[in-house]
Amino acid sequence: xxxxxxxxxxxxxxxxxxxxxxxxxxxxxxxxxxxxxxxxxxxxxxxxxxxxxxxxxxxxxxxxxxxxxxxxxxxxxxxxxxxxxxxxxxxxxxxxxxxxxxxxxxxxxxxxxxxxxxxxxxxxxxxxxxxxxxxxxxxxxxxxxxxxxxxxxxxxxxxxxxxxxxxxxxxxxxxxxxxxxxxxxxxxxxxxxxxxxxxxxxxxxxxxxxxxxxxxxxxxxxxxxxxxxxxxxxxxxxxxxxxxxxxxxxxxxxxxxxxxxxxxxxxxxxxxxxxxxxxxxxxxxxxxxxxxxxxxxxxxxxxxxxxxxxxxxxxxxxxxxxxxxxxxxxxxxxxxxxxxxxxxxxxxxxxxxxxxxxxxxxxxxxxxxxxxxxxxxxxxxxxxxxxxxxxxxxxxxxxxxxxxxxxxxxxxxxxxxxxxxxxxxxxxxxxxxxxxxxxxxxxxxxxxxxxxxxxxxxxxxxxxxxxxxxxxxxxxxxxxxxx
Ligand SMILES: [Zn+2]
Numbered sequence: 272x273x274x275x276x277x278x279x280x281x282x283x284x285x286x287x288x289x290x291x292x293x294x295x296x297x298x299x300x301x302x303x304x305x306x307x308x309x310x311x312x313x314x315x316x317x318x319x320x321x322x323x324x325x326x327x328x329x330x331x332x333x334x335x336x337x338x339x340x341x342x343x344x345x346x347x348x349x350x351x352x353x354x355x356x357x358x359x360x361x362x363x364x365x366x367x368x369x370x371x372x373x374x375x376x377x378x379x380x381x382x383x384x385x386x387x388x389x390x391x392x393x394x395x396x397x398x399x400x401x402x403x404x405x406x407x408x409x410x411x412x413x414x415x416x417x418x419x420x421x422x423x424x425x426x427x428x429x430x431x432x433x434x435x436x437x438x439x440x441x442x443x444x445x446x447x448x449x450x451x452x453x454x455x456x457x458x459x460x461x462x463x464x465x466x467x468x469x470x471x472x473x474x475x476x477x478x479x480x481x482x483x484x485x486x487x488x489x490x491x492x493x494x495x496x497x498x499x500x501x502x503x504x505x506x507x508x509x510x511x512x513x514x515x516x517x518x519x520x521x522x523x524x525x526x527x528x529x530x531x532x533x534x535x536x537x538x539x540x541x542x543x544x545x546x547x548x549x550x551x552x553x554x555x556x557x558x559x560x561x562x563x564x565x566x567x568x569x570x571x572x573x574x575x576x577x578x579x580x581x582x583x584x585x586x587x588x589x590x591x592x593x594x595x596x597x598x599x600x601x602x603x604x605x606x607x608x609x610x611x612x613x614x615x616x617x618x619x620x621x622x623x624x625x626x627x628x629x630x631x632x633x634x635x636x637x638x639x640x641x642x643x644x645x646x647x648x649x650x651x652x653x654x655x656x657x658x659x660x661x662x663x664x665x666x667x668x669x670x671x672x673x674x675x676x677x678x679x680x681x682x683x684x685x686x687x688x689x690x691x692x693x694x695x696x697x698x699x700x701x702x703x704x705x706x707x708x709x710x711x712x713x714x715x716x717x718x719x720x721x722x723x724x725x726x727x728x729x730x731x732x733x734x735x736x737x738x739x740x741x742x743x744x745x746x747x748x749x750x751x752x753x754x
Contacts, residue, residue, distance in 0.1 A: 281339050281340075282339065282643060282647045283296060283647060284296070284297040284336075284647040285297065285647065285648055285649050286503070286533045286535060286649055286650075287535070287579060287649045288533050288534055288535075289435060289511060289534040289535065289536050290434070290435055290533075290534045292437070294648075294649055295533070297533065299340060299502050300500065300502060300532065303340055303341060304340060304341050304342075304343070305336050305340040305341070305342045305343070305502050305503065306342075306343050306345075306497040306498070306501045306502045306503070307329070307332070307333060307336075307342060307343065307344045307345065307501065307502060307503045307504075307505065308345045308346075308347075308489070308492075308493045308497055308501050308503070308504050308505070308531070309325065309329045309344070309345070309346050309389075309504075309505040309506055310346075310347065310489055310505075310506040310507075310510055310514065310515075311346040311347040311348050311349065311392070312348065312349065312373075312377060313349040313352050313354055313355065313485075314348050314349065314350050314355070314369075314370050314373035314374050314377060315352075315354040315355045315358045315369065315370075315373060316358070316373065317373070317376055317380065317556045317557070317558055318376075318377060318380055318381070318556065318557050318558075319547065319554050319555055319556045319557060320540060320542070320547070320555050320556070320557055320560060320569075320584055321539070321540045321547050321554075322557070323381075323384060323557045323569070323573070324507070324537055324540045324573055324578075324582060325505065325506060325507050325537050326381055326384070326386050327384060327386060327569075327570055327573045327574070328537050328573065328574070328578045328650075328652075329344075329505050329535075329537075330385075330386040330387065330695070331574065331650065331652060331693060331694060331695070332503075332505070332535070332650055333387075333389075334387075334692065334693045334694075334695070335646050335647075335650065335693050338692075338693070342390070343390045343391070343496075343497065344389045344390045344391075345389055345390060345391045345392075345393065345492070345493065345496050345497060346389040346391075346392055347392065347393050347394070347395070347488065347489060347492050348370070348374055348377075348392055348393070348394045348395070349395055349485065349488060350366075350367075350370035350374065350394045350395050350396050351366055351370070351395055351396055351472060351482055351483075352482075352485060355369060355370060356471055356472065365472075366472045367396070370394075370396075374392075374394075376558075380557045380558050380561070381557075383557075383558070383561045383566055384557060384561065384566050384569060384570065385566050385567070385570060385695045391496055393492045393495070393496060395483065395488045395492075398488070398491055398492050398495060399474050399483075401491045401492070401494070401495045402483045402487055402488060402491040402492075403464075403474075403476050403477070403483075405487060405490060405491040405494070405521070405525075406422055406463045406464055406476075406483075406487060407477060408525055409422075409424065409463065409521065409524070409525060410422065410477075412524075412525065413425070413428065414428045414429070414524045414525065415463055416456065417478045418454040418455070419454050419466065420466030420478060420479045420481060421454055421462055421464060421465055421466050421478075421481070422462070422463045422464035422478050423454070423455055423456070423460040423461065423462055423463060424460055424461050424462075424463055424517065424520060424521060425456065425457075425460060426440070426457055426459045426460050426461070426520065427456070427457055428524060429520045429523070429524045431519075431520075431523070432459070432516065432519075432520050433516060434516075434519070435511055435512070435515055435516050435519055435534060436511050436512035436516055438512070440459070461484065461486060461513065461517050462484040463483065463484050463486075463487045463521070464476060464478055464481050464482070464483055464484065464487075465481050465482055465483070465484060466478070466479055466480070466481045467479075467480045467481045467482065485514065486513070486514055486517035486518055486521065487521055489514075489518050490518050490521040490522045490530070493518075493522070493530070494522065499522070499526045499528050499530075500526075500528050500529050500530065500531065500532065501530070501531045501532070502531070502532050502533060503531065503532070503533045503535060504518075504530065504531035504533070504534055504535070505534075505535040505536070505537075506535075506536060506537075507536065507537055507539075508536040508537060508538050508539065509539075510536070511534075511536055515534065518530060535578075536579075537578040537579070538578065538579055538580055538581045538582065539581050539582070540581070540582045540583075540584050541581060541582070541583050541584065542555055542583075542584050542585065543583075543584075543585050544583055544585075555584075557569075564589045564593070565593065565596075565698070567592075567593075567596050567695070567696050567697060567698055568589050568590075568592040568593040568596060569589065569592075570694070570695050570696050571592035571593075571595060571596055571656070571694075571696045572584060572588045572589055572591075572592040574652035574653070574655075574656060574694060574696065575588075575592065575652070575653050575656060576653060577651060577652070577653055578650060578652070579649075595656075595660070596696060596697065596698075598660070598663055599659060599660075599663055599687070599696075599697055600697065600698065602663045602666050602667055603684070603687055603697070605666075605667075605670055606666060606670065606680055606683060606684055606687075607684070609670060609680055610677065610680055610681065610684065613677045613680075632679070632682070634665055635662075635665065635679070635682060635683065635686065638658055638661050638662050638665060638686070639658075639686055639689075641654075641657075641658045641661070642655050642658035642659075642690055645657075645658060646693065652694065655690070655693075655694065656694065656696070658690070659687075659690050659691075659694070659696075662683065662686055662687065662690070665683070666680075666683045669683070678727075681734065682730055682734075684734070685730060685733055685734040685737060688734075688737040688738075689733065689737065692737065709735065709738075709740055709751055712731050712734065712735060713731075713735075713742070713749050713751060715727075715731060716728045716731040716732065716749075717748075717749065719731065735751070739753055740752070740753060741753075
């Protein structure tokens with residue numbers, strides 16, 4: 272069980288690790304810090320809702336971990352590859368022009384889904400020196416070989432190849448027709464560097480003009496920005512093999528250390544119970560959907576299914592999700608209305624009488640504990656959303672009753688904010704706390720601390736933090752400013 276309610280103590284987080292096929296306790300390599308790498312898009316087109324699933328899910332993982340840790344989150348852009356080259360040819364643009372446009376569109380479309388930019392979004396074309404030197408190190412150590420201007424990874428040098436997808440080398444060999452490519456020593460060897468075909472974009476290298484293979488990019492960029500071993504490596508399930516398997520082979524054969532401690536993969540997304548595919552013609556891009564539905568509804572539907580289960584995305588589901596959000600919004604509006612209309616003196620009296628509204632707090636504690644218990648159990652977002660609705664029921668019950676203790680109402684309001692900072696399923700509030708209200712809360716916090724009521728003091732601090740209010744201890748007392 273996690274042990275967090277109002278404070279930001281480190282909880283026991285369990286993560287399902289694809290490598291071990293089991294849930295494991297999450298322990299970052301460096302206390303207080305987390306490094307996270309999620310394979311980003313090949314920027315040849317707009318993102319579709321299938322791409323949006325990992326973007327939204329790992330955004331929530333990052334938000335949740337950020338409550339307790341300093342998270343460095345890297346999502347790369349593959350801005351040169353076959354698809355980009357082909358698309359550029361078809362549209363009469365250069366590869367860099369096409370990539371630039373699609374990266375700008377990606378940032379716009381993900382922002383529309385309330386996905387924050389990663390700490391870093393490195394691009395392949397800006398990491399070429401690191402990619403080439405990574406390949407050169409592999410060649411030097413006999414882990415890769417040049418063949419006709421291409422460079423291949425020598426899988427026979429990495430006996431653990433297949434360990435993430437739980438296949439052994441023999442099984443892998445069996446699956447590949449022998450002799451399909453004479454440039455390779457072994458059919459399962461994979462390309463690290465591709466010789467340029469006439470007219471293609473290229474970079475100079477020790478093996479001639481060419482460009483990197485897809486897998487090596489992630490190994491090189493992860494090492495450049497996050498070091499040899501990252502805490503969490505994520506992506507869609509379709510990346511387990513061959514992409515992540517190849518990343519592991521490249522990095523681990525060179526460093527002798529695990530590439531990632533935890534491997535996380537989200538399951539597929541279907542649209543109206545059908546696999547999305549260009550041939551069926553049911554690919555829905557995120558931009559089109561965001562024109563018709565609110566981002567909160569899209570996030571709510573995405574997060575209503577556990578990330579390791581297939582998700583069925585449908586317009587009915589979006590409507591239901593929006594109905595659910597409306598219930599929460601109504602509840603919050605009633606709460607705000609009550610909070611506004613309770614006179615300040617009454618609030619003051621209540622505070623001294625109730626000592627911070629202790630009467631219904633066990634129920635609220637239970638809801639917050641449930642929320643954290645679910646989030647820290649392998650990011651069980653559907654059950655965490657259930658906790659949000661339990662809070663709605665509890666709040667509606669309290670507001671309908673006579674005992675509308677202002678401290679309790681404020682606490683509920685703060686809880687909605689805390690939960691939503693992680694899930695991002697509620698519309699942004701435009702109302703800010705008034706200056707007098709902030710002064711009053713700070714005074715209440717000072718008194719609570721004097722009375723050794725640290726729970727209440729923490730609650731007020733969190734509530735102010737949620738509103739973007741920063742507190743500073745000065746010799747003249749507490750000062751505050753807006754972020
Ligand atoms: Zn990758």
